[in-house]
Amino acid sequence: MSVLVLTLIILVGAYFAGLLGSLTGLGGGVVIIPLLTIGLGINIHYAIGASLVSVIATSSGSAAAYVKEGITNMRIGMFLEIATTTGALIGAMLSLVIHAPIIAVIFGVILIFSAIMSLRKKDTTVLQTESVWAEKLKLNGSYPTADGEVKYGVRKVGGGFVMMLFAGVISGLLGIGSGSLKVVAMDSIMRIPFKVSTTTSNFMIGVTAAASAVVYLQRGYIDPALAMPVVIGVLLGALTGSKILVKSTSSGWLRWVFAVIVTILAGQMIYNGLTGKI
Amino acid sequence: MANQTKFKDTDIEALIGWVLRIGVFVSMIVVFIGGVIYLSRHSTEHIDYHDFKGVPDFVHTLPGIFHGILAGRGRAIIQAGIILLIATPVVRIIFSAIGFIIEKDYLYVGITLLVLCIIITGMLTGHGG
Numbered sequence: 001m002s003v004l005v006l007t008l009i010i011l012v013g014a015y016f017a018g019l020l021g022s023l024t025g026l027g028g029g030v031v032i033i034p035l036l037t038i039g040l041g042i043n044i045h046y047a048i049g050a051s052l053v054s055v056i057a058t059s060s061g062s063a064a065a066y067v068k069e070g071i072t073n074m075r076i077g078m079f080l081e082i083a084t085t086t087g088a089l090i091g092a093m094l095s096l097v098i099h100a101p102i103i104a105v106i107f108g109v110i111l112i113f114s115a116i117m118s119l120r121k122k123d124t125t126v127l128q129t130e131s132v133w134a135e136k137l138k139l140n141g142s143y144p145t146a147d148g149e150v151k152y153g154v155r156k157v158g159g160g161f162v163m164m165l166f167a168g169v170i171s172g173l174l175g176i177g178s179g180s181l182k183v184v185a186m187d188s189i190m191r192i193p194f195k196v197s198t199t200t201s202n203f204m205i206g207v208t209a210a211a212s213a214v215v216y217l218q219r220g221y222i223d224p225a226l227a228m229p230v231v232i233g234v235l236l237g238a239l240t241g242s243k244i245l246v247k248s249t250s251s252g253w254l255r256w257v258f259a260v261i262v263t264i265l266a267g268q269m270i271y272n273g274l275t276g277k278i
Numbered sequence: 279m280a281n282q283t284k285f286k287d288t289d290i291e292a293l294i295g296w297v298l299r300i301g302v303f304v305s306m307i308v309v310f311i312g313g314v315i316y317l318s319r320h321s322t323e324h325i326d327y328h329d330f331k332g333v334p335d336f337v338h339t340l341p342g343i344f345h346g347i348l349a350g351r352g353r354a355i356i357q358a359g360i361i362l363l364i365a366t367p368v369v370r371i372i373f374s375a376i377g378f379i380i381e382k383d384y385l386y387v388g389i390t391l392l393v394l395c396i397i398i399t400g401m402l403t404g405h406g407g
Contacts, residue, residue, distance in 0.1 A: 004321035007313075042327040053360055057302055060366050064298035067291045074291070078374060078389050085396040092400070138385070206298075206367035207393065213364045214400045220332030224356035225325070228313040231363070235306065 001040075003225070009040065011229040018058065018237025023244065024118050024258040025198070027205075028234035029055050029176035030111055034265040037104070037278055042226070044100045044278055048175030049221030052209050054234035055177045059206035061235060062242065066199040071143045076154070076192065077200045079137055080164045080185070084204055085211040087168020092215035095173050104273030107174050111266035114180040115259040133157040143196050152193050160190035172212035177205040290377030297373055301366030308359030316352025368397060 017031035029051040036047035066072050095103065134140050134154040142151040163185035171178040179201050186197035216222050272278045332338070336346035337357040346354025375390040 001325065002321065003323050003325050004317060006325060007317060007321075040327075043330040045330045046327050053363060056363055056367060057306070060298045060363075060370075061302045064295045064302070067295045067298070070291065072291075074374065074377075075386060078386060078393065081371075081393045082389060082396070085393055085400075089396065089400045138383075207371060207397075210364050210367040211397045211400050214397060217361070217364070218338075218401075220338055222357070222360060223327070223333050224312065224337050224353040224360060225316060225320075226327060227360055228309055228316070228356045231309060231360070232306065232313070235302070 006040070007225075007229045010036070010226070011233045013039070014054065014230045014233025015237040015240075018054070018234035018239075019241045019244075020237075020258055020261075021234070022058070022062075022238040022241025024255055025179065026114050026118055026258070026262070027055060027177040027179050028058060028238060029174075030114060030262060031265065032230060032234060033107065033175065034111075034269055036226075036230075038265075038268050038272060044103055045095070045221050046223050046226055048095065048103075049216045049223065050175075050227040050230040052175040052213050052216060053222060053227045054231045055171075055175070055209045056206050056213065057231050057235045058238040059177060059202055059209065061238065063199075063203045063206060065242075066202060069144070069199075071195055072199045072203050073139070073141045073143075073192070073196050074203075075137070075141070076139050076186070076196075077203045079139065080161065081204055081207050083161045083164035084168035084171070084182070084208040087165040087170075088172035088208045088211040089215065091169040091172020091174075092212035092219075093172075094169070096219065098173070100278050101273040101276050103173065104269045104278040106170075107176075108266040108268075108270035108273065110170055110174065110176075110178070110181075111262055111269065115262040115266070117180040117184065118255055119259050131155045131157060141196070143193065150193070152196065154190050154192055156189050156191075160185045163189055168208055168211075171205075171208050172215075175212075175216075177209065179205060290373070290380070294370055294373050294377075297370055298366060301362065301369065305359045305363035305366065308362060309356050310359075312352045312355030312357075312359060314352070315350065315355060319352060368394070371397075 013035045014032055017035060018028040020031055021028035032051050033047045036042040037044050134157055139154045142149045167178045167181035167185060170181060182201040183197055186192040186201060187194060336342040336351060337353050343354045343357050347358055371390060371394050375387055378386040378390055
């Protein structure tokens with residue numbers, strides 16, 4: 001395939017990956033990696049490198065908007081980044097020794113998990129009890145709503161920290177934001193309100209990805225000719241997605257469509273991994 | 279002045295928002311310029327990414343990228359843009375640290391510097407292992 005044709009195909013594919021990733025909140029990485037590896041026969045290490053770069057772009061771009069609204073909890077983000085960046089370094093190192101087919105299978109499993117997570121109902125109750133550690137680390141906060149400031153408490157800081165370490169490892173190993181794992185840590189374990197956990201998770205993704213990207217750069221995983229259409233495409237797609245998201249009221253059916261697509265992609269990644277085709 | 283800390287908090291948040299926005303914007307322009315140069319020179323070449331071979335020296339090492347940019351090589355310019363993009367969240371951490379220093383929240387100054395150290399560890403040890 002010529003350079004021009006390949007670049008254009010990736011650019012269009014990355015645009016739709018970014019669009020879907022933004023509409024469903026899963027991120028562009030989960031679609032772009034199967035597209036590059038299964039669709040275009042690109043080595044999974046290059047695919048992971050290019051995807052990770054696009055993760056930094058979309059995360060930083062949307063974090064800029066969220067931070068302004070004052071919903072993001074900077075202290076929770078900063079504290080948990082200790083866990084995610086440590087995990088990301090471990091994950092990036094692991095990706096050097098784990099064979100490509102195994103990485104593909106792990107990717108598929110995480111993909112299915114993310115699809116299920118994107119369909120689940122959101123718990124909107126706000127916790128008021130406060131744990132000792134949350135108090136010591138000043139993690140409890142408040143966020144603006146239509147009815148004024150809502151205060152919230154945080155629990156199980158240790159459990160959330162360990163889960164974040166795992167999310168970091170997966171991010172560094174697979175080159176994705178692993179936003180769904182971050183939300184598990186913050187929603188289900190630490191019981192941080194959904195709005196706060198989503199924006200704070202997004203805020204952390206850029207830093208987590210940067211930690212493994214510095215390792216990837218030195219390892220030659222990030223090929224500029226490949227990363228260029230991926231990062232531009234995903235970012236433009238994500239921007240379009242955020243514009244649509246503001247206008248539309250319900251994206252319920254879209255989540256289902258996307259969950260089905262992602263599950264099919266996940267199945268193919270696992271199949272290709274198990275049969276050694278990746 | 280009970281609201282003073284809160285005021286500073288939102289101030290630094292606005293600043294961080296700008297850092298992120300400018301970082302993404304500038305790096306994307308650099309990547310785009312590099313991409314146009316690269317495509318104008320190599321568009322008809324055949325390319326294959328099936329086997330992992332790493333990347334050529336002029337987009338791998340900092341001196342290599344620097345010389346590549348001076349020679350006007352598209353991929354070296356793209357890689358410089360990507361490095362700017364990766365640096366954006368790292369610069370954000372530095373601004374967070376400054377924010378916590380202004381608030382005199384030394385616990386979080388420490389936590390922020392720890393995160394910075396972890397990333398620097400990755401920069402220094404990425405070649406080994």
